[in-house]
Amino acid sequence: MSRIVIGLSLACAFCTLSASPSLSQSQKGEPAPAKSAQVSTPSAAGIAPSVAPDGDAYDSRALRIESHWGRMTIVRGADGPVVGTAGVFRTADVAQIVAGSPRAEEEARLFKASHRSGAVASALGALTFGVGLIATTNTSNNAATPILMIGGLGSILWGARRLDSAYSSLSRAVWWYNRDLKSRD
């Protein structure tokens, strides 16, 4: 009996040692894609059908952001309707569109805050830069014109950075919404 116990203990120790590297790797987050890549390789050769088991809710409700002449349109579903647009000055209530997913709503709020400040700063910057430029070309040069132009340019850049951040937040909001949509099924 004791030999059986010893045998079991040895086997347990062996298994724990051999399993630990893969577990510690999976905690780093790297092997997950590798494992998935192994799983998905046959499908790449066209063996597995590309139909998700939980495709119905995703097909009808998942969002994506498409581009339409400089404006972002938020589209729902595979062939679904446009549920909102995100331009520089007018944008939809993204928090309402992604309602139900806490992380998505958080990103939507970040989008709204960054978008508004970015749009206002860009517009004011363009206006200030324009005024400075007109003042320069009208040969009414004074000390204020370079300040106006540099200030305007700085404001445009800051606004562009904020808009950049806003659109990344919008992308993450959609990502989280779709993720929670999948996990709820």
Place this chain on the structure above:
Amino acid sequence: MLRVLLAGFMATWFLSGGVDTMEAQAQAGQTEYDARALRLESSWGFGKLVRGREGTVIGKVGGFRAPDLATAVSPSREAISEAKEFKQRYDRGNLALVGGALAMSVGIGLARLDGVDANVLVPAYVLAASGTALVTYAAVQLNRGYSALARSIWWHNRDLRK
């Protein structure tokens, strides 16, 4: 001794199976979307193709370059199809943009030259107009290309497990 070996073998088999199952559930069952789902983020007017919850950048879109999207969205068939459309339109759009901008610049430049006669002026305007048309065509192609990119990512994420 035989019983020891048998017990050891059974314990090894059981534990190995148990670890695999847990790993499979952790990696494939619940975290495949977290680990592999793509999104396109913005960075100074360029697109960043980002993978997973951690946000690993796997490629940049813009400035006449784009990642190998078809490989990134493999094995989803619809995603690969959209990725091919993106590549086609993106390359065509960039080419038309360069050609159009060049034609427009040369046309406008020639038209603005001092003392240029009508024999040069008319072709210069035609060149500028053709350049404008080509730039518009490029914008349409790039616009449709980016929409195909969005759909490709959508299909890829759709075909991932939960």
